[in-house]
Amino acid sequence: MPYPTHPHLRLDSSRALGGNIINGWRAYNLTSDRQSGLGAWSDAELAQYLSTGHADGHGTATGDMADVVGHSLRYLSAPDIHAMVVYLRSIPPLHTAEDALERTTPPAGDAALPQNTRGARLYASTCAGCHMADGTGRQSSFATITGARSLGADNGRNLVQVLVQGSGMQTATGVQIMPHFVGGGLSDRDLADIASFVMTHFTTATPHNMEQAVQDAKRAN
Ligand code: HEC
Structure with missing residues (x-):
């Protein structure tokens, strides 16, 4: 007989990495879902974000995450950052529709700002x-x-x-x-x-x- 798993328990434990509201900020979905999580980030982008607080095309750490990077993650060695990337990659995708989706960015380089609003x-x-x-x-x-x-x-x-x-x-x-x-x-x-x-x-x-x-x-x- 298969070992009985509790579906809600499993859902809840993975939800923890699907992001949450903390001190009014959204802590982002860290699962490998492509739209609401980190699935669309390359390994290099993830490593850049964790080790410097910024990843081109994805943004800069702010709020509590800026403190985490600024006071701690940026001092980690490259192998430790790599290990963290490998771990994040291993988290199964969980789609969270409510907040913070990766968006396709319209073509950049629009040097002339519209003045109509x-x-x-x-x-x-x-x-x-x-x-x-x-x-x-x-x-x-x-x-x-x-x-x-x-x-x-x-x-x-x-x-x-x-x-x-x-x-x-x-x-x-x-x-x-x-x-x-x-x-x-x-x-x-x-x-x-x-x-x-x-x-x-x-x-x-x-x-x-x-x-x-x-x-x-x-x-x-
Ligand atoms: C004096 C320079 C300065 C001005 C003026 C300024 N910003 Fe920023 N902004 C920064 C810097 C530097 C960062 C990145 C550092 C950080 O977030 O700690 C940043 C970060 C941000 C972020 C976070 C980006 C992310 O990846 O999530 C947003 C959003 C933002 N600014 C929007 C604005 C808007 C809108 C205005 C005008 C109301 C504005 N900023 C005015 C310097 C400025």
């Missing part, structure tokens, strides 16, 4: 100094937001968290600082419009209730 104009005046019109970082690839997972979730949770809290990470080339935009003259609607603009301009996400998301993020902090 409030969000686009605010991005040009508030963000493009560091993130450039085409979403690439001015000083380093840490500030490249094209392809960032935080832009690809329809509720923009981590994007809004970054705008409300800012983010900072220790790297081999110094501290990378993303400023926060609370109390600096931008209204909740301004932040919502900026968030909606970057989501639709740089990814195929469909923002909804962004002003509410900004208010929720402010309340949570």
